[in-house]
Amino acid sequence: MPADPDPSLRLLWRHVVPSGDAPTTRRGPQQRLSVDEVVDAAIEIADRDGLGALSMRRLAAAVGLGAMTLYTYVPGRNELVVLMVDQALGRTELPALPADDLRGRLELVALTQYADVRAHPWLLDVSGVRPWLGPHMADRYEWQLSALEGVGLDDLEMDQAVSLLVGFASNIARAEHAVRQAQRESGMTDLEWWQANAETLGEVMAHRSYPLAGRVGQAAGEAYQAASDPGRELEFGLARIVDGLLAHLDAKNR
Amino acid sequence: MPADPDPSLRLLWRHVVPSGDAPTTRRGPQQRLSVDEVVDAAIEIADRDGLGALSMRRLAAAVGLGAMTLYTYVPGRNELVVLMVDQALGRTELPALPADDLRGRLELVALTQYADVRAHPWLLDVSGVRPWLGPHMADRYEWQLSALEGVGLDDLEMDQAVSLLVGFASNIARAEHAVRQAQRESGMTDLEWWQANAETLGEVMAHRSYPLAGRVGQAAGEAYQAASDPGRELEFGLARIVDGLLAHLDAKNR
DNA sequence: GTCATCTCCGTACGTCGTACGAAGTAGAAG
DNA sequence: CTTCTACTTCGTACGACGTACGGAGATGAC
The missing domain is CATH 1.10.10.60 (Homeodomain-like)
Incomplete structure (x- = not known):
């Protein structure tokens, strides 16, 4: 060896x-x-x-x-x-992938990752891990690839599509975790922080002009009751990504 | 105040x-x-x-x-x-956005973020920052939104589209940085690590069956000469995301 | 000239990962 | 049964960290 x-x-x-x-029995x-x-x-x-x-x-x-x-x-x-x-x-049992629903399979790959990272946000702080490495990581990669097997992608594109879906889901979970983290550390919600700093921010930003950021930021703030809404970002982004992947497949298989 | x-x-x-x-002159x-x-x-x-x-x-x-x-x-x-x-x-001057090339504008938003995060990878470790916060952040958000102004998205969708593009670009930069980091800390490239551990991995993984992961991993390894290729992931993912966004716009403006 | 306020910095406290070595335990060897 | 040896357990210690505290010296305000 x-x-x-x-x-x-x-x-x-x-x-x-x-x-x-190793010996079957150990001393001490x-x-x-x-x-x-x-x-x-x-x-x-x-x-x-x-x-x-x-x-x-x-x-x-x-x-x-x-x-x-x-x-x-x-x-x-x-x-x-x-x-x-x-x-x-390894704690999450990988769900069965719907055989005749490609969109559903792609979404399931992303949402499974999202759920796991939400349950263990510290996964996001682990960067240096070589891929595959452990048995459950390998199982998961195999499962993720199986969602894309036989749909018309070559091997490299399968890997890239998995990375895209999983990376996106992780990123949403990361944003969500950052909000919770900031809330926990500062003791204020996004909204409370905004209100507490509104006067200072208003005074300070009055020296410059932010027409779009002002308009969009206000609309987002009112709709989300926060500075961001990871749930909606997940929904919006995942729809666009899956659309893009399916369109790519259509173009290839035409 | x-x-x-x-x-x-x-x-x-x-x-x-x-x-x-504050007083205009300070003692001491x-x-x-x-x-x-x-x-x-x-x-x-x-x-x-x-x-x-x-x-x-x-x-x-x-x-x-x-x-x-x-x-x-x-x-x-x-x-x-x-x-x-x-x-x-604030060090990067935000490039001019091509007026009549929406795809180019979307790509530029993502690639600008990618370049900045590559130049300052530690930006990825800063999570708790409330959005907007500083003048250069605000300038950047305004610039990002201007790439999407007047194309048919409502305010919330503009915000979400920017988040999607910027988050994706950051994530690719993160993957790239993680590889470099692992390389620096272990003193081995991905390829060297793989070769050094090939025997152990082979022995250990022989106890299970990974048909897809084995096939795809080998294809990726040969094509990338590494476990991953962030450059290609950027190209592939960005194309899919921009496709998805443009398709969404088409559907809305129809 | 006096004083308040500022910059600068040495020391110290409680945290961290972990190297080192001592003490005790239990299987292996005689 | 004794002795050896490998093993687990753990206390102490080192050099890092952020930063609270307080003192020394400098400078503008009065």
């Missing part, structure tokens, strides 16, 4: 490849917990308070261990986060 | 509203630098090494001050970042 450049890989696949060449005391339990506790903390609030010390306290003991379960914080991603994604 | 709930606001607009009610020694110089130095650090590497101590050293002296220029790190965003955006 060659060296593993990435220490996360074997850990990620620990359930599908039970033990590489049994570990009081399993890696899964540690990762689950970490997911719980990150779900509630964000990835920034997930410290090794806090996680250790949550599972009843000393901080340094965590390092016998997981090589370090980065590797823990990688495990969290795959384990969190 | 009422209280300013947001301490960044007056600072952000300091150039368009020179001084609110002159500041050795200007806020602009401090923010420029911060942008330089963040451009080179990311927002995480921008510490108050490092910025202070870069401009030749003690760490705590920065707090006489800027209320805190968060406020500094907000100033950085507006100042970085």
Whole structure:
């Protein structure tokens, strides 16, 4: 067996490849917990308070261990986060894709991603993960591609279409999360912030002219009762993207 | 003048509203630098090494001050970042929008955002900023809306279309940045990582079946010589989105 | 000349990830 | 049964972080 450049890989696949060449019994005391339990506790903390609030010390306290003991379960914080991603994604059972409804399949790919990122907003803070990596990520990619198999796209376009849908859905969830985050940190809703700063903003912006931004911003503010409405952005954007994809398919299959 | 709930606001607009009610002369020694110089130095650090590497101590050293002296220029790190965003955006002169080429205008809105985020990837890490906020942000929003004025969209749809284009462009830049980041941190390119882990991955994934992911992944890998190709994703996705937007306009104006 | 106010900055506190080494436990080897 | 050795657990410590606090020195207002 060659060296593993990435220490996360074997850990990620620990359930599908039970033990590489490790001895079946280990000396010393049994570990009081399993890696899964540690990762689950970490997911719980990150779900509630964000990835920034997930410290090794806090996680250790949550599972009843000393901080340094965590390092016998997981090589370090980065590797823990990688495990969290795959384990969190594995919690959602991927829904069946409607066989004769391409539009529905495309929307389902996007909406599934949207729901998962909403449930675990810290997924958005994990950037450095190589694709595929874990078993649940691989399952998901396979599922996403199956929504587009046999519709007339070549392999590269299938990959790009999946990226487009998934990236868009993530981006909407990101905007939504940013609003909630700002609200939590400032203690004010968008509307309250706007009202509290209206006078200053008005004074300050009076020195310049923003005819469109003023008109559109006011219309949006009244319609949304906030500065933005991710739900409507999701609906609008997804419709345009799916339209564009279907039109592309039509043009190719003509 | 009422209280300013947001301490960044007056600072952000300091150039368009020179001084609110402050005395024209200040006691004590002159500041050795200007806020602009401090923010420029911060942008330089963040451009080179990311927002995480921008510490108050490092910025202070870069401009030749003690760490705590920065707090006489800027209320805190968060406020500094907000100033950085507006100042970085202000560096790009917004290009003229082609009057009789709607597709070109939409693409230009997206590509301008893409270029700016590529130049300042740390913009992607700034989430909590309320929209509009600064003068350059406001200028930009006005410019983005002007690309869509008079084409048959209502105000809400104009806002949503801008969000769609800008969000998509940012997302592509994010993917590209994530690849570069991973490369920098691991010291390996995507391809090298893949090759180094190929054996482990092959062994581990042999326990499951990934027909589509295997086929598509291999095709993508060969075509891209990497796990992904943000340039092609940009081209493909932008074409689909603009198609979808134009189709929506056609349907509305029919 | 006095004083209020400003800039500048050293120190300190509580946070973080984690390197290191000690203490105790349990299977393996004799 | 004893000894060895690998293992888990964890306390301490280091250098980073943002920034609260207070002191020293400078400058304009009176």
